[in-house]
Amino acid sequence: MNPLRALFLSLxxxxxxVMLLVIVGLAVVVxxxxxxxxxxxxEQLTKERQAMExxxxxxxxxxxxxxxxxxxxxxxxxxxxxxxxxxxxVSPDALQxxxxxxxxxxxxxxxxxxxxxxxxxxxxxxxxxFDAKIKEGQxxxxxxxxxxxxxxxxxxxxxxxxxxxxxxxxxxTKANPILSDVEVIAVGTVYQKSSSAGATPASSxxxxxxxxxxxxxxxxxTAGKLYLTLRSEKDHTPVAVVDVTNMFEKPxxxxxxxxxxxxxxxxxxxxxxxxxxxxxxxxPPPPPPLHEIELxxxxxxxxxxxxxx
Numbered sequence: 001m002n003p004l005r006a007l008f009l010s011l012x013x014x015x016x017x018v019m020l021l022v023i024v025g026l027a028v029v030v031x032x033x034x035x036x037x038x039x040x041x042x043e044q045l046t047k048e049r050q051a052m053e054x055x056x057x058x059x060x061x062x063x064x065x066x067x068x069x070x071x072x073x074x075x076x077x078x079x080x081x082x083x084x085x086x087x088x089x090v091s092p093d094a095l096q097x098x099x100x101x102x103x104x105x106x107x108x109x110x111x112x113x114x115x116x117x118x119x120x121x122x123x124x125x126x127x128x129x130f131d132a133k134i135k136e137g138q139x140x141x142x143x144x145x146x147x148x149x150x151x152x153x154x155x156x157x158x159x160x161x162x163x164x165x166x167x168x169x170x171x172x173t174k175a176n177p178i179l180s181d182v183e184v185i186a187v188g189t190v191y192q193k194s195s196s197a198g199a200t201p202a203s204s205x206x207x208x209x210x211x212x213x214x215x216x217x218x219x220x221x222t223a224g225k226l227y228l229t230l231r232s233e234k235d236h237t238p239v240a241v242v243d244v245t246n247m248f249e250k251p252x253x254x255x256x257x258x259x260x261x262x263x264x265x266x267x268x269x270x271x272x273x274x275x276x277x278x279x280x281x282x283x284p285p286p287p288p289p290l291h292e293i294e295l296x297x298x299x300x301x302x303x304x305x306x307x308x309x
Contacts, residue, residue, distance in 0.1 A: 058086070058087040058088075059084040059085065059086065059087065060084070060085055060086070060087040060090045060096065061082055061083070061084055061085075061096050061097075062082070062083060062084075062085045062090055062094050062095065062096060062115050062116075063080050063081070063082055063094070063095040063096065063097065063098050063100070063101060063115065063116045064080070064081050064082075064083050064113060064114065064115060064116070065079055065080060065081075065110050065111070065112050065113065065114050065116060066078075066079060066080065066081045066112060066113075067079050067112050068109070068110070068111055068112050069106045069109065069110040070106065070109055070192050070193075071106055071107070071108050071109040071192040071193040072105060072106060072191075072192035073105070073106050073192065074103065074104070074105055074106075075101045075102060075103065075104050075105070075106055075116075075121070076102065077098060077102050080098040080101060080102070080116065081098075082096075082097070082098055085115075090115070091115070091117060093117045093118040093119060094115050094116070094117050095115075095116045095117065095118070101116050101121065104121040104122070105121065105122045106120060106121060106122070107119070107120060107121055107122040108120060108193070109192070109193050130185075130186065130191045133157075133185040133186070133191055133208065134185065134208050135208060137210065138208040138209060138210060139208070139209055139210070139211055139214045140185060140186075140206055140207070140208050141206065141207060141209060141214050141217055141218070142186075142204050142205070142206040143204065143205065143217065143221050143226060144203060144204050144221075145202070145203065145204060145205055145226070145228060146203070147201055148227075149225065149226060149227045149228060150201070150202065150205065150228055151228055151229070151230045152199055152201070153199035153200050153201035153202065154199045154230060155184055155187060155205060155228055155230055156184070156187055156193065156200065157184060157185060157186055157187060157190060157191050157192060157193055158183070158184065158185075158193055159183075159184045159230060159231070160181055160182065160183055160184070160230075160231040160233075160235075160236065161182055161184060161207075161228040161229060161230055161231060162177050162179065162180050162181065162182070162228070162229045162231065162239055163177065163178055163179040163182055163207075163217065163220065163226055163227075163228060164176065164177055164178070164226065164227040164228070164229060165177075165178040165220040165223065165224055165225075165226060165244045165247065166224050166225045166226070166227060167223055167224035167244065167247045167248060168224075168247075168248075172249070174247045175227075176241070176242045176244075176247060177239050177240065177241045177242070178216055178217070178220045178241055178242060178243070178244050179209070179213055179216060179217060179220075179241060180238045180239045180240075180241050181231065181236050181237075181238055181239075182207045182209065182213075183207065183208055184205050184206070184207055185206055185207060185208050186205065186206035187200060187202045187204075187205050187206075188200075188202035188203065188204060188205075190202075191206070205228070216243065216244070219243070219244050219245060220244045223244045223245065223247075223248075224244065224247075292304070292305050293305075
């Protein structure tokens with residue numbers, strides 16, 4: 001028999017007063033059980049909330065920079081400081097001890113006040129010297145610029161530029177790109193990116209080029225003045241280039257000795273109505289002159305030609 005049905009049958013046999021007391025008691029028991037369950041859930045929720053708040057307020061030690069560290073520079077202890085920070089604001093790869101960064105090489109420029117992370121440092125064994133900036137098969141070449149031709153110092157290591165060659169003067173001045181989308185690997189003697197956003201004027205720039213393009217640049221340096229045009233970081237569209245030697249006017253063809261001769265109309269006509277060939281046989285000598293003898297027979301005259309000899 002169903003226990004619940006058995007309970008109702010038992011209650012039906014009890015006096016009304018006793019039955020009422022039993023029902024009230026059961027209601028109280030059920031209410032207490034429900035309230036207990038609700039209290040347990042509330043306590044669990046409160047514990048979880050407290051754990052989350054504790055985690056958010058938990059402090060974690062991180063490494064900050066106290067001064068700018070240029071790209072490629074070796075990180076020293078005086079450039080770092082350890083501070084407590086909210087754990088929720090710390091990235092998983094953030095350094096927690098200065099000793100983990102001292103002696104390592106900065107892969108990028110790290111400004112002062114930034115948390116130092118593993119990705120800010122070059123892997124151990126990777127070179128960041130100037131030679132490492134030159135890709136295999138390329139050549140580094142340096143040429144002079146000034147404040148105008150060097151974009152007022154806003155060209156920096158890592159910039160991409162077009163190189164414009166200028167030849168001639170006055171109305172004969174010509175300007176054309178001789179190299180397109182060239183990477184600058186050094187400005188003056190600085191070959192690492194700087195964290196500062198200002199201009200850095202310099203008297204020279206160094207670029208990395210394929211050997212044949214390096215030859216074009218050398219001709220451009222020798223032939224005239226060079227200007228740089230700075231590209232956007234995302235702009236690598238090539239532009240049409242020319243060889244700097246093609247920008248000069250072609251010299252006139254020198255006059256030959258034949259051109260210095262008088263015109264054909266001033267020359268005597270060739271013998272026999274034509275130009276003698278270089279392989280023609282010599283002409284025979286002219287015949288000797290003849291004597292003319294007159295013979296008369298009555299009134300009739302005849303002329304006879306005989307050789308003089």
